[in-house]
Amino acid sequence: KAGVTQTPRYLIKTRGQQVTLSCSPISGHRSVSWYQQTPGQGLQFLFEYFSETQRNKGNFPGRFSGRQFSNSRSEMNVSTLELGDSALYLCASSLNRGGFSYEQYFGPGTRLTVT
Amino acid sequence: GENVEQHPSTLSVQEGDSAVIKCTYSDSASNYFPWYKQELGKRPQLIIDIRSNVGEKKDQRIAVTLNKTAKHFSLHITETQPEDSAVYFCAASSGGTSYGKLTFGQGTILTVHP
Numbered sequence: 001k002a003g004v005t006q007t008p009r010y011l012i013k014t015r016g017q018q019v020t021l022s023c024s025p026i027s028g029h030r031s032v033s034w035y036q037q038t039p040g041q042g043l044q045f046l047f048e049y050f051s052e053t054q055r056n057k058g059n060f061p062g063r064f065s066g067r068q069f070s071n072s073r074s075e076m077n078v079s080t081l082e083l084g085d086s087a088l089y090l091c092a093s094s095l096n097r098g099g100f101s102y103e104q105y106f107g108p109g110t111r112l113t114v115t
Numbered sequence: 116g117e118n119v120e121q122h123p124s125t126l127s128v129q130e131g132d133s134a135v136i137k138c139t140y141s142d143s144a145s146n147y148f149p150w151y152k153q154e155l156g157k158r159p160q161l162i163i164d165i166r167s168n169v170g171e172k173k174d175q176r177i178a179v180t181l182n183k184t185a186k187h188f189s190l191h192i193t194e195t196q197p198e199d200s201a202v203y204f205c206a207a208s209s210g211g212t213s214y215g216k217l218t219f220g221q222g223t224i225l226t227v228h229p
Contacts, residue, residue, distance in 0.1 A: 031214070031215045035219075042219055043217075043219040043222075045217060048215030050214075050215065058216070059116075090158065090159070092217075102214075103149065104149070109158060
């Protein structure tokens with residue numbers, strides 16, 4: 001099976017702009033989780049979508065949002081970008097049908113730089 | 116919410132030695148504990164995981180142990196090789212309404228010297 005893919009791989013944006021990142025999960029996986037990775041804060045959970053519904057949300061401001069489509073592909077959006085939003089954004093896909101946690105498989109990430 | 120502490124932050128070993136990385140978690144409801152390896156510029160890669168109904172799991176040179184009472188779990192790598200050099204992350208998930216949420220430790224930079 002093809003792995004998790006993310007586009008674009010690299011982005012440079014200016015403060016105040018907005019950005020949309022895309023994630024395509026492994027075929028058959030209906031859960032997509034998003035994480036932010038920075039040297040200072042490590043890997044932090046943003047949110048998780050399952051069957052087009054946001055099931056969990058981390059402690060990030062409302063500028064961070066996401067959605068999931070009927071084919072399980074997911075997008076995340078960051079509005080009014082700040083310098084501190086510069087990070088590697090990773091998505092992970094999982095079966096996570098319910099009942100217990102399943103393995104999460106990560107995509108290659110999108111490196112966002114805000115100037 | 117869940118909090119995961121990971122130690123040590125850096126670990127340097129000679130090729131062939133064993134390496135042990137330890138994590139503690141705070142939420143007693145956590146029931147799934149994966150370990151990821153991340154090489155420089157690459158994605159985190161799942162290397163082993165354990166569920167709360169199991170005390171130990173082994174996969175070739177890698178093993179993970181879980182002590183639910185003490186709320187800690189450890190990664191053991193035996194006969195280390197230079198290609199084991201990477202950042203290792205532990206994580207915890209509590210299931211329930213948090214199936215898709217992993218809380219990560221801060222990471223351990225493992226360096227294996229030839």
